[in-house]
Structures are given as structure tokens and as C-alpha cells.
Amino acid sequence: MPRLQIEGVNKHFGSFTALNDIWLDIPAGKLLCLLGPSGCGKTTILRIIAGLESPDSGKVLLDGNDLAILPPHRRDIGMVFQSHALFPHLSVAENISYGLRITGISKSERLERVDELLETIRLPDAGGKRINQLSGGELQRVSIARALARQPRIFLLDEPTSALDANLRETMQIELRRLQQSLNITTVVVTHDQSEAMTLADLIVVMQAGTIEQIGPPMEIYEKPRTEFVANFIGATNMLNCLWDGNCAVLGNNKLNIKSIADSSLTRGDPVKVSIRPERVELLAANRGRKPDSNQLTGTVEFVRNIGNLVEIHTRCENTSIAHTYSPQNLSTELNLREGDAVIVHLPAEHCLLYSK
Amino acid sequence: MKKTDSEFRSGPIPGVFATVALGLFFFVPFAIMLTFSFYHKIPGGLYEPAFEVDNYLRFISPFFTQILLISTGLCSLASILALFIGFILTYFMSRMNKRGRTLWLILLVSLLSLSEVIIGFSWSILFSRTAGIGGWMYTLGLLDAPRAFAPGFGALLTALTFICVPFIVLVMFPPLTRLPKEWVESARMLGATPLRAVITVVVPSVRPALIAAFILAFIYSLGSYVLPIMLGKPRHWTISVHITDQALYQANIPFASALSVFLIVTALSLIALISKLQNRFT
Numbered sequence A: 001m002p003r004l005q006i007e008g009v010n011k012h013f014g015s016f017t018a019l020n021d022i023w024l025d026i027p028a029g030k031l032l033c034l035l036g037p038s039g040c041g042k043t044t045i046l047r048i049i050a051g052l053e054s055p056d057s058g059k060v061l062l063d064g065n066d067l068a069i070l071p072p073h074r075r076d077i078g079m080v081f082q083s084h085a086l087f088p089h090l091s092v093a094e095n096i097s098y099g100l101r102i103t104g105i106s107k108s109e110r111l112e113r114v115d116e117l118l119e120t121i122r123l124p125d126a127g128g129k130r131i132n133q134l135s136g137g138e139l140q141r142v143s144i145a146r147a148l149a150r151q152p153r154i155f156l157l158d159e160p161t162s163a164l165d166a167n168l169r170e171t172m173q174i175e176l177r178r179l180q181q182s183l184n185i186t187t188v189v190v191t192h193d194q195s196e197a198m199t200l201a202d203l204i205v206v207m208q209a210g211t212i213e214q215i216g217p218p219m220e221i222y223e224k225p226r227t228e229f230v231a232n233f234i235g236a237t238n239m240l241n242c243l244w245d246g247n248c249a250v251l252g253n254n255k256l257n258i259k260s261i262a263d264s265s266l267t268r269g270d271p272v273k274v275s276i277r278p279e280r281v282e283l284l285a286a287n288r289g290r291k292p293d294s295n296q297l298t299g300t301v302e303f304v305r306n307i308g309n310l311v312e313i314h315t316r317c318e319n320t321s322i323a324h325t326y327s328p329q330n331l332s333t334e335l336n337l338r339e340g341d342a343v344i345v346h347l348p349a350e351h352c353l354l355y356s357k
Numbered sequence B: 001m002k003k004t005d006s007e008f009r010s011g012p013i014p015g016v017f018a019t020v021a022l023g024l025f026f027f028v029p030f031a032i033m034l035t036f037s038f039y040h041k042i043p044g045g046l047y048e049p050a051f052e053v054d055n056y057l058r059f060i061s062p063f064f065t066q067i068l069l070i071s072t073g074l075c076s077l078a079s080i081l082a083l084f085i086g087f088i089l090t091y092f093m094s095r096m097n098k099r100g101r102t103l104w105l106i107l108l109v110s111l112l113s114l115s116e117v118i119i120g121f122s123w124s125i126l127f128s129r130t131a132g133i134g135g136w137m138y139t140l141g142l143l144d145a146p147r148a149f150a151p152g153f154g155a156l157l158t159a160l161t162f163i164c165v166p167f168i169v170l171v172m173f174p175p176l177t178r179l180p181k182e183w184v185e186s187a188r189m190l191g192a193t194p195l196r197a198v199i200t201v202v203v204p205s206v207r208p209a210l211i212a213a214f215i216l217a218f219i220y221s222l223g224s225y226v227l228p229i230m231l232g233k234p235r236h237w238t239i240s241v242h243i244t245d246q247a248l249y250q251a252n253i254p255f256a257s258a259l260s261v262f263l264i265v266t267a268l269s270l271i272a273l274i275s276k277l278q279n280r281f282t
Helices: A042-050 A092-103 A107-120 A135-149 A168-184 A194-200 A218-223 A228-233 A328-333 B003-010 B012-037 B054-058 B060-092 B099-113 B116-126 B133-139 B154-179 B181-189 B192-205 B207-222 B226-231 B238-247 B251-279
Strands: A004-014 A018-025 A031-035 A057-062 A077-080 A153-156 A184-192 A205-206 A213-215 A238-244 A249-251 A254-256 A271-276 A284-285 A296-305 A311-317 A320-325 A342-346 A355-357 B038-040 B047-050
Touching: A004 A042, A004 A328, A018 A213, A031 A042, A031 A194, A042 A077, A042 A153, A042 A184, A042 A328, A077 A135, A092 A107, A092 A135, A092 B192, A107 A135, A135 A153, A135 A168, A153 A168, A153 A296, A168 A194, A168 A213, A184 A194, A194 A218, A205 A218, A205 A228, A228 A238, A228 A271, A228 A320, A228 A355, A238 A320, A249 A271, A296 A320, A311 A342, A320 B038, B012 B251, B038 B251, B054 B251, B060 B099, B060 B154, B060 B192, B060 B207, B060 B238, B099 B154, B116 B154, B116 B226, B154 B207, B154 B226, B192 B207, B207 B251, B226 B238, B238 B251
Parallel strands: A031 A184, A031 A205, A077 A153, A153 A184
Antiparallel strands: A004 A018, A004 A057, A205 A213, A238 A249, A238 A271, A249 A254, A271 A355, A284 A342, A296 A311, A296 A342, A311 A320, B038 B047
């Protein structure tokens, strides 16, 4: 399996900067997710790899060879489009075998390969169907089979599950990940859905406004978001507006110790933001005359909801709402809180992340 | 109570109006023509009521069979050429930005506003010996002596193709601009060259529109009168020219009527075919 590298790619559309100095190295057989809001340039990267757009500068290398000289049809890259782009005038089997026919593979071999792929996508009897007879999930599977029919060196998917409803989307994400692992094919997926990225990826690239914010394995991105944007974009987080007093952050009258501070340029009085995931926040009973310890704030519960697998409690402290979540299976360890209850909110220093404004 | 707009639309007035208009301007003249086509011609430019099929039987004479063959052959050829040029032009237009598309559409629609006489005259100048292509080719050393290309089959075919192209573009423009650009792109990702992607994906996807455009161009060129006279020799005359010739110069109204009935029936059958095909594909 080949290794895909992107070196210093820039792309402008008129005065709009779509990509600004992008560097990526995708190890052979791995799945990389480009994650970001719409318009951040992730689809442009995919189209540059495919050859459907050309970069203003920079290179795309496949196993060290520059792809610039190859037109899209000679790059040997399989691509699944967001709209599926299946051909409505052809049947399912004809769609899957389209690329094989172009390559000049014999009819018997084509039929064999199509049957094999229909088995893989678990639609063994769909070969004769028309495209407009397929459901959303089936369309998705057929477009994946068609892209994989020619056994491409690289597999690209643009928002593969965005057209599906929530339940089907999760099933498809799991199927897609299994398929990619079984084929061991170097894959790039574009998505704006962070849970899709977490499910699929070996590596996540978080992008914003044409630049890369952070690259890393999913849990690293989740646990150690390098910027405020990443922290907000991946999962839910509490973002607290504080001031820097030289060695800790101050929220109202409370001091918040932070374990690791990356930014050494901060000076006393600088506005900073402290981020902590809701599941890392701890709530303690406030009714036993207990005084708040370090990193502990007193507050009042203002909202409680139980959505079955998760209980979410919002507490107001120092004019800021802090969300806390826990799994209801751990109910015994939690306080039975209601709106209006006084509570102590603990923000453990090792889970607090600091961002300068 | 005052009637609302939609009540008017669903009421009997539009239907009655359409029926009256169609009856007055189409069925009545057609019925008169159909009646005349069975009349008997009296030498000297007159005719008398009769019911004879002689005028229709003349279609199977070698002379008129040849006229029909030349007429339909010429118009088919012009329509195919126009379809080819129009399709390529529209495909490139569909890939332009909005501004480029609008400019081309304005240009093509303004071509439609030109009368056939002006178009025929322009082409006859272009194909003339002194001022046109023949003269330029002589100047460039491609011809030994300046020559005229009109009247002639090539000149007539060119002009007929020219007047049909805007119609092809107008029919092909909506389906081609609506065609998702990902279809061609996905064909390219599956190994197809740009040309192959167009032939295997775009053409089959817009097949009903292509058929409709061809038939429209064919009917339009079949009805062309000025161009064959200005740019063709008598043996290239289309059926419309022969109708005029029979009616005005040969003073044979019954036979001219029979030819007209034939032209209308052909055109209507083709239109019926279009709508049938379009219903089937949509």
C-alpha cells in the first residue's frame, strides 16, 4: 500500500484562500480524516489529491512520485462523492463495472468482480436494480463498491454519510471502518461530523479557514486540543473566560490551577480561556459546611436533563454556566441534584486546558 | 363574489379559448387544405370539387420520390450536423460561469431574431466568388482561380445547419446545465478520458433531449423556404419550396395542398413522437 504525502500545497479561488501551506503525510494503509466546518478547504484537499483541482503551488506525492503530471483518470484513485454520483442510466452492476469496462477487463472477469463486490457490500441481489430503486444506505454502498472495483491505490471519500439519517450513519461508519481495515487501503475521508472522524480515523486533521489546526490520533485530539477552535469543534467543552495572574487562571474570585501551560508568553492580567470537558467536571455536595478547595467553585444547579445514556447538569458559578455529564449507570456515586440546589463544582487541574485569547 | 385568479384558471374559459383558437387557426385551414388536396385540377390554373387520390399517388412517382428523399436527406443531415455542433457548444456553455453562459445565450437568441432572408444573404456573400471564402482561398493560394460555393449543396447544408444550431442549444441547455458535474468527475476517477466520460455518461443521460432537439431541427429545416432558393440549386429544393412552386408558379393548388398535408402530417407525427419519448424518460 502506498504512502501519500502533501507538501506545501496552496490554493486560491480568486481572492479567496482555500488552502494555505498544507503539509500532510498519510502512512500506508491508514485512514486519515479531514475534519472542519464547511468552507475550511477539506474538500479542496481531496479534489487536489484526485486531480480534479490543481494546486497553485506545492506537491502531491504517491510513494514519492509527483502526481502533478497525471490526469485524474490515470491516477488510479477511487473516489466516493458526497452526492454518490452514480449513473442513473446504468444498473447497479453496470455502475460497479463501469471502471472495469473502461480499463478493458473481460466480461467474465467483470461479472466475477461485480458479484464479489456486491457480496462485500452485502447487496448480493441488487445487481439488476436501477439506481433510483435504491435507498440512501444502498446508494452509499454501491458508490463505495464502484470506487473500489478497480482496486485503487488510494481511496477518497467526501462526506460519505452526510446524506444518511442518524442511525444508518453510525452503522455505515462502522461498516466503512471495517472495510477499510480489511482492505488495508490508504484512505482519506472528508467530514464535518466529529463522531464520524472519531469512529473512522487513525489520524484526524482538524482544519479551519484553509489551514491545519492540529493533526493527531483521535483521542489525542480529544484529550489535548491544541487550540480553542479544536477544543470547541471536537466534542462538547466548557470554555471559561478567565484572567491570567502569573501562575494560575482567575475566574471571578476563584483561582484555577492548570497543570501544563504551553504558552510562556502570557503576562499577568492577560485574558485567557480555560477549557474542560463536561465529563471531567466533578460535582460535590455543598450542604455539609464544606469550604471550596483549590479549583473548586460554589454554584447553583440551573438545568438537569437525562437523555437515557447520559445525565447533563448545568451549574451557574461566577456568572458562567458549567456543564457536567455522567453516565446514569453511575447514579449511586452521584448526588441526586435538582434545579436550584447549591453545589460545589470541581475542575481538576490535570483536565483543565489553557488558551490565550 | 369576485373570482380569484386560480378559479379563473381552473374554469372553462382557458379551455374554450384554446379550442376556439386551435379550431380557427389550425383545424379550419387544415380541413380546407385537406379538402382541396382531393380536388381535380383543370388545365389553365383552375380546379373543381372532386374526390380523387391522384395528387397523393404522384408522391410515388420517381420525380417526387426523389424530391422527398433529397428534402428529408438534406434536412436530416443538417439536423445531425447542428445537433453535433449544438451539443458540443452547449456542453462547453454549461461548464462556463454564469456570465459566460448568459453572453452566449444572448448571442444565440439574437441569431434567432434574424430573418431567414438576412441569414441567407449573408451566407450567399460568404460563399460568393469575389467577396467570400472562394476569394480568400484564392488569395491564400488554396485555389487556382476564385470560385463561388453558392448555389450548391454545401452552401445550403451550411446555412441550414447554422439556423438550426440555436434551437439545439435552447433545447439542450436546461438538461446539460442541470447535469451534476460530479457525474463526469466520477467517470474520470473511474478511468475515463474527458471525451469518453462525455460519450458514456453525458450523452446517455440527455438522450431524450437530444432526440427532441434533433426532431425540432428537422421539422424547422424541412419548413425552410428562403435558404434553399437563395443557396441551393433547384434539385436541392425542400418540400416547402416545391409547395410554393406548385401553388404559385404551376397553379396546381390541389397538388400543393396534398404536399402541405404531407408536410403537416410528418411534422405532427414527429412532435407526437417527441412527447411520447419525453413521457417515457421522465
